[in-house]
Amino acid sequence: MRSDEELLAEFRADPDGSPGRAAASELLGRHQRQVYLWCHRVVRDPERALDLAQEVLTKAFRSMADFEGRSRFSSWLFVIARNRCLSAVTAPSLLRDEEADPDQIASSGPDPAARYEQQVDEDALRELMMQHLDEQEREALWLRCFERMTVEDITRILDLQAVSGARALLQRARRKLRAALERREEGDR
């Protein structure tokens, strides 16, 4: 089996010709499953993941001539897939996250967190995170909201015992953040 580098060299030798396209097709086909699974990991919907994976492969094919070889081809593909997926999903809010905080779903009536979020600047929320959360709570919330990581992946990265541990950590962090906001609002009155 030819290596990724050999296929790339073949593509570069004749990018518009039949052998070059065949090499590109083999190279991208070799990694298409990784791309799809990555997209599925982020969006958790097979149909959406397929659409995104198609976009990623198309973009990779169109940009292949620009690949400079500073990393493995698969790592370059990873960067394209990651960037595309991150822009395709809405980041969970710092104050509410129904997937990670099941207790939020049960709440009824006007949601005070939503009200705060409309009023408070994201920078102010980050400042409150620094002031009121401990290191692990900050990391968990950061990974969830800014890196859009799943609760399962956060569990692994933070070396927690179980997914329930990460959920509890996220819930605690959000409760502290909401309480800090409430105190701040009372102080402003």
Add this chain to the structure above:
Amino acid sequence: MRNEDGCLAPDELDAMAKWPASDRRIVHARNCPRCRALIEAHRLFHAPTPEELGAPHVEAADAALSAHLERIMQPAAPSPSTGNDSWWRLLFAPAMRPALAFAAITIVVGATVFVPRMLTRTSAPVLRGGSHAELVLQAPAIRADGALALRWQSVPQATHYRAVFYSTSLEELGHSGDLTGTQVVLMRTQLPAAARTGDLLIRIVAMRGGDELARSQAESLLR
């Protein structure tokens, strides 16, 4: 918590395996959630779990992606208008000279009459939507709570939509995530950072998978 300067670049991920444990970038990455998230994502991309690989939808996706690759690898069809009767030869044929003269006069009159008017126009600039005109975006509105409300007409076969934001100097500032309905309310914090203040131009793009189906004209939002 986040060290922008010391964080790993994605194209360093392969090389870092060769760095000594004392390398400052390794030391930084160990304590930086952003870098750890990137490293973990890179690892998972290269080593999906057996559960992921064995999921029932993977095989169908594989087949669809192979078909997609086959499609995009097709060379573009050659243009039929090559050779002696190419379009520019037809355009400059003697029989076309009166039409060319009329076109030239129209351009001169247009440049003399309309360009000065356009230059003195005071309303906000508007981006035109190219060849697609069937997607209509209603005038964007800012709600009392500061959120941006957008509403547009649906486009048949569109799987999702995207709101694209431009500055009044027509520089693209960013876009929303994929939107599945025909209206959305975006909190200020959900807008691209550069689009949270000042006047904006907003356009909706209808997508089907990765293909653009239609785009609205850009509507201005004066704040």
